[in-house]
Amino acid sequence: xxxxxxxxxxxxxxxxxxxxxxxxxxxxxxxxxxxxxxxxxxxxxxxxxxxxxxxxxxxxxxxxxxxxxxxxxxxxxxxxxxxxxxxxxxxxxxxxxxxxxxxxxxxxxxxxxxxxxxxxxxxxxxxxxxxxxxxxxxxxxxxxxxxxxxxxxxxxxxxxxxxxxxxxxxxxxxxxxxxxxxxxxxxxxxxxxxxxxxxxxxxxxxxxxxxxxxxxxxxxxxxxxxxxxxxxxxxxxxxxxxxxxxxxxxxxxxxxxxxxxxxxxxxxxxxxxxxxxxxxxxxxxxxxxxxxxxxxxxxxxxxxxxxxxxxxxxxxxxxxxxxxxxxxxxxxxxxxxxxxxxxxxxxxxxxxxxxxxxxxxxxxxxxxxxxxxxxxxxxxxxxxxxxxxxxxxxxxxxxxxxxxxxxxxxxxxxxxxxxxxxxxxxxxxxxxxxxxxxxxxxxxxx
Amino acid sequence: xxxxxxxxxxxxxxxxxxxxxxxxxxxxxxxxxxxxxxxxxxxxxxxxxxxxxxxxxxxxxxxxxxxxxxxxxxxxxxxxxxxxxxxxxxxxxxxxxxxxxxxxxxxxxxxxxxxxxxxxxxxxxxxxxxxxxxxxxxxxxxxxxxxxxxxxxx
Numbered sequence: 001x002x003x004x005x006x007x008x009x010x011x012x013x014x015x016x017x018x019x020x021x022x023x024x025x026x027x028x029x030x031x032x033x034x035x036x037x038x039x040x041x042x043x044x045x046x047x048x049x050x051x052x053x054x055x056x057x058x059x060x061x062x063x064x065x066x067x068x069x070x071x072x073x074x075x076x077x078x079x080x081x082x083x084x085x086x087x088x089x090x091x092x093x094x095x096x097x098x099x100x101x102x103x104x105x106x107x108x109x110x111x112x113x114x115x116x117x118x119x120x121x122x123x124x125x126x127x128x129x130x131x132x133x134x135x136x137x138x139x140x141x142x143x144x145x146x147x148x149x150x151x152x153x154x155x156x157x158x159x160x161x162x163x164x165x166x167x168x169x170x171x172x173x174x175x176x177x178x179x180x181x182x183x184x185x186x187x188x189x190x191x192x193x194x195x196x197x198x199x200x201x202x203x204x205x206x207x208x209x210x211x212x213x214x215x216x217x218x219x220x221x222x223x224x225x226x227x228x229x230x231x232x233x234x235x236x237x238x239x240x241x242x243x244x245x246x247x248x249x250x251x252x253x254x255x256x257x258x259x260x261x262x263x264x265x266x267x268x269x270x271x272x273x274x275x276x277x278x279x280x281x282x283x284x285x286x287x288x289x290x291x292x293x294x295x296x297x298x299x300x301x302x303x304x305x306x307x308x309x310x311x312x313x314x315x316x317x318x319x320x321x322x323x324x325x326x327x328x329x330x331x332x333x334x335x336x337x338x339x340x341x342x343x344x345x346x347x348x349x350x351x352x353x354x355x356x357x358x359x360x361x362x363x364x365x366x367x368x369x370x371x372x373x374x375x376x377x378x379x380x381x382x383x384x385x386x387x388x389x390x391x392x393x394x395x396x397x398x399x400x401x402x403x404x405x406x407x408x409x410x411x412x413x414x415x416x417x418x419x420x421x422x423x424x425x426x427x428x429x430x431x432x433x434x435x436x437x438x439x440x441x442x443x444x445x446x
Numbered sequence: 447x448x449x450x451x452x453x454x455x456x457x458x459x460x461x462x463x464x465x466x467x468x469x470x471x472x473x474x475x476x477x478x479x480x481x482x483x484x485x486x487x488x489x490x491x492x493x494x495x496x497x498x499x500x501x502x503x504x505x506x507x508x509x510x511x512x513x514x515x516x517x518x519x520x521x522x523x524x525x526x527x528x529x530x531x532x533x534x535x536x537x538x539x540x541x542x543x544x545x546x547x548x549x550x551x552x553x554x555x556x557x558x559x560x561x562x563x564x565x566x567x568x569x570x571x572x573x574x575x576x577x578x579x580x581x582x583x584x585x586x587x588x589x590x591x592x593x594x595x596x597x598x599x600x
Binding site for chain 2: 132133219224227
C-alpha cells in the first residue's frame with residue numbers, strides 16, 4: 001500500500017512535486033557534478049520532507065533491504081576472500097594454461113573475468129583481474145588495450161548471467177521473486193553465446209595481430225601461481241563459504257530464504273572464520289578493515305534512490321508512465337519486451353543503470369494488469385536485465401567497472417579514450433542486444 | 447628555527463635533460479640517494495632518487511596505488527638479467543621522466559619540527575624551494591640533520 005504524508009508542501013500536487021524531485025535527482029546524478037550518494041540522499045530527504053511519502057512508508061515499502069543485504073553480504077565475502085590471493089592465482093594459472101600465447105591469454109582472462117563477474121560484483125572483479133593483466137602484458141611486451149577492453153566487456157556480460165552478478169539483476173530478483181536458478185536458466189545460456197560472439201570481432205580486429213617473443217612467453221611461464229596464494233587456510237575457508245553461499249542461492253526457494261539472508265549469513269560465517277583465532281585487538285582491527293572495504297557509498301546511494309523512486313510510485317507518476325508505454329506498444333507484450341530491451345540498453349550506455357532499473361521495476365509492475373497479471377510479464381524482466389546490464393558496455397561511462405579499468409589504464413600509462421572506446425564498444429554492444437533481441441523473441445514469443 | 451637551519455644549501459643536482467645513465471652515475475659518484483632535478487636556469491623540477499628508480503624497474507601494475515590489488519608479486523619469478531635488461535632499456539631516457547614531480551617541496555620558512563615530520567612521513571630527502579621564484583634553495587637530508595644534531599660534518 002502506498003502511503004503519502006497527507007500534507008504536501010504548499011498544498012502542491014504530489015504528482016508534480018515528486019516528478020520534479022525525481023527529475024532533479026536523476027539529472028544531477030547524470031551531470032556527475034556531485035557524488036551520487038549525496039544526491040540520492042538529498043532527493044530522498046526532500047521526498048519525505050515535502051510530504052509525498054512518510055519516513056515509515058519509505059523504509060517499510062520503499063527501501064529494498066533484501067538488495068542492500070545481498071550487496072553488503074557479498075562485499076564482505078569478497079573483501080575477505082581477496083586477501084588470500086586466489087584471484088591472482090586464477091589469472092596467472094589461466095595465462096600459463098595457454099602457454100602464455102597472447103591471444104590465448106586474452107581469451108582466458110576474458111573467461112576468468114566473466115565467470116568472476118557472474119558471482120562477484122563487476123568492479124571488484126576488474127580491480128583484481130586488470131592489474132594482473134597489466135603485469136602479464138607488460139612482461140609479454142604486448143599492448144594491454146585489447147585485453148583491458150575485452151575485460152570491460154566480459155565483466156558486464158558475465159555479470160548479466162546470474163542473480164548476483166550485477167546490481168540490476170539483484171534489484172529485479174528482489175522485486176519479482178525470481179530466483180538464482182531462474183536467472184541461470186533464462187540468462188546464462190544467452191550470455192554465454194554473447195560472450196563468445198563478442199570474441200569473434202575482437203579476434204579479427206586485434207587478436208590475430210597479437211604476438212610475443214618466445215623469451216617473453218617463457219618469462220610469463222616462469223610465474224608461479226601457487227606463490228600468489230598468501231594464506232592457504234583463508235583460501236579454503238573463503239572457497240568453502242562461497243560454495244555454501246552459491247548452494248544457498250540455488251536452494252533458496254525450497255529453503256524459503258531470501259538472498260540477503262544467505263549472503264549475510266555467509267559474510268558472518270567468513271568473518272568468524274577469519275577472526276576467531278585472533279586476540280580482541282587484532283579482531284577489531286581486521287573487522288574494521290573488512291567493513292571499511294564495503295562500498296558504503298553504493299549502499300547509501302541505493303537507499304536514497306529507492307526512496308526517491310518510491311516517491312514517484314506513490315504519487316502515481318509511474319502508473320501514468322506505464323499507461324503511456326502500453327498505449328505506445330498497443331498492449332503487445334512482444335513489442336513491449338523489445339522496447340524495454342533496446343531502451344534499457346541505450347539508457348544504460350549513457351546513464352547509470354541502477355536508477356534506471358529502480359524506476360523501471362515499479363513501472364513494469366504497473367503494466368502487469370494489462371497483460372493478465374505479474375505471472376505473464378516475466379519476459380519483460382529478462383528484457384530489462386539484458387538491456388540494463390549489457391547496455392553498460394556501450395560507452396566508457398556506461399558502467400562503473402568501465403571507469404575503474406580506464407582509470408587504472410590511465411595511471412599505468414595506457415589511456416583509454418572515450419571516443420576510441422566507443423567506436424569499437426558501441427557496435428559490439430548493439431551486437432549483444434541484437435542477439436538478446438532474437439533470444440527474447442524466439443524463447444518467449446515464438 | 448626553520449628548515450634552512452638543517453638543509454644542505456648547495457646539493458648535487460642534475461639537469462632535467464640529462465640521461466638516466468648520467469643521473470645514476472652522479473648517485474654513485476657522490477654516494478647519495480636523491481638528486482634534485484633542475485632546469486638550465488636552476489628552477490626546481492622534481493626529485494630523482496633510488497626510490498623512484500626502483501619504481502620504474504618494477505612492473506607498472508605493482509606501483510599504481512593502494513586500491514590496486516596486485517598482491518606481493520611473490521608469483522613473479524624473474525632474474526637479475528631480466529631486471530638489468532629492463533634498466534638498460536631506460537638508460538638513455540631523460541631523467542625528468544623518472545623524477546617525482548608531484549612531491550611537494552618544503553618552503554624555506556617551514557618550522558624545524560614540521561620539517562622533521564615531513565621527513566619522517568616521506569622517508570626520503572626533501573628539496574627546499576623558494577615558493578615565489580621556484581628556485582632550488584637546498585636539500586633536507588637525514589644525514590644532514592644527524593650531522594647537525596651530533597656536531598659532525600655533513
